Amino acid sequence: MTKERLKLDNQICFPLYAATREMTKRYRPLLAELNITYPQYLVLLVLWEKDRISVKDLGKKLYLDSGTLTPMLKRMEEHDLVKRTRSTEDERVVEVILTKKGKQAEQQAEDIPLQFLELTNLNEEESDQLKRILAKMLNQLGEE
Amino acid sequence: MTKERLKLDNQICFPLYAATREMTKRYRPLLAELNITYPQYLVLLVLWEKDRISVKDLGKKLYLDSGTLTPMLKRMEEHDLVKRTRSTEDERVVEVILTKKGKQAEQQAEDIPLQFLELTNLNEEESDQLKRILAKMLNQLGEE
DNA sequence: TACAATTAGATTGTACACAATTTAATTGTG
DNA sequence: CACAATTAAATTGTGTACAATCTAATTGTA
Numbered sequence: 001m002t003k004e005r006l007k008l009d010n011q012i013c014f015p016l017y018a019a020t021r022e023m024t025k026r027y028r029p030l031l032a033e034l035n036i037t038y039p040q041y042l043v044l045l046v047l048w049e050k051d052r053i054s055v056k057d058l059g060k061k062l063y064l065d066s067g068t069l070t071p072m073l074k075r076m077e078e079h080d081l082v083k084r085t086r087s088t089e090d091e092r093v094v095e096v097i098l099t100k101k102g103k104q105a106e107q108q109a110e111d112i113p114l115q116f117l118e119l120t121n122l123n124e125e126e127s128d129q130l131k132r133i134l135a136k137m138l139n140q141l142g143e144e
Numbered sequence: 145m146t147k148e149r150l151k152l153d154n155q156i157c158f159p160l161y162a163a164t165r166e167m168t169k170r171y172r173p174l175l176a177e178l179n180i181t182y183p184q185y186l187v188l189l190v191l192w193e194k195d196r197i198s199v200k201d202l203g204k205k206l207y208l209d210s211g212t213l214t215p216m217l218k219r220m221e222e223h224d225l226v227k228r229t230r231s232t233e234d235e236r237v238v239e240v241i242l243t244k245k246g247k248q249a250e251q252q253a254e255d256i257p258l259q260f261l262e263l264t265n266l267n268e269e270e271s272d273q274l275k276r277i278l279a280k281m282l283n284q285l286g287e288e
Numbered sequence: 289t290a291c292a293a294t295t296a297g298a299t300t301g302t303a304c305a306c307a308a309t310t311t312a313a314t315t316g317t318g
Numbered sequence: 319c320a321c322a323a324t325t326a327a328a329t330t331g332t333g334t335a336c337a338a339t340c341t342a343a344t345t346g347t348a
Binding site for chain 2: 295296297298299300305306307
């Protein structure tokens with residue numbers, strides 16, 4: 001029995017990695033009518049809860065840095081979903097706000113979470129457990 | 145109560161997405177001495193179990209297509225970890241095998257799974273549950 | 289046996305990710 | 319107040335991801 005722990009089937013991280021990508025793949029058609037990607041959808045989720053947020057705070061919520069967010073937000077701006085403006089109080093800060101189109105997208109997105117959940121075939125208990133364990137893991141890994 | 149389901153905290157997919165990225169970030173230092181990325185590590189995991197595999201079968205195991213694998217395997221070939229050869233029986237097929245260096249890397253990698261598990265702070269029950277639920281989800285999302 | 293259909297990889301183009309560095313603005317301290 | 323240290327974004331460079339398309343080899347069938 002050589003290196004049992006190095007077998008793909010014994011990994012925790014592999015199903016995590018693979019399921020995430022399959023998940024984004026399944027989101028694609030759901031997001032197609034909004035013409036956005038899954039990470040862009042996450043940005044919108046944040047903005048729908050709290051319109052006007054700095055790139056830094058957005059990054060903190062989504063665990064993304066400016067290297068990812070800056071070009072992504074520029075693309076979203078080109079698609080007229082958000083607007084980026086320098087804060088007048090602190091010129092270093094860029095604030096992101098929704099455009100009218102970005103706000104309206106919320107209506108269209110309303111059914112997406114449920115539509116996706118149906119695809120997963122997870123029951124409520126599993127879905128709750130998954131959420132809880134991932135949150136714990138994320139919390140642990142995310143901090144120093 | 146407006147669009148409760150669209151809140152970031154109520155999403156299943158967001159912690160999945162974020163935890164996966166934090167996970168790869170944590171793997172980076174563990175893989176640094178091997179000078180490989182996490183996806184490349186997965187390729188090695190497969191090859192350590194079964195040396196010589198076609199790009200197609202590798203892709204089936206890892207849920208990756210040739211658009212991702214071809215350039216990645218070329219990089220791994222440049223780093224002298226694997227070799228790619230056209231099958232003589234079917235010239236369409238490219239087979240991937242380990243180099244000596246690629247084989248030796250297994251020894252160095254031996255402790256990585258355990259090292260990572262310690263970082264997660266998950267107990268065995270949680271880790272098993274996570275694995276089980278993700279496998280179910282992956283299985284469901286991956287087919288069709 | 290021709291040859292259309294299929295198959296395996298490679299290629300192209302777009303969009304993340306993220307480490308590392310740079311730039312510009314702000315803050316803290318002597 | 320001067321100016322070093324810090325901070326927020328932007329930039330650069332590398333490496334995935336993946337849809338869509340292309341190329342070459344193989345297969346199935348008229």
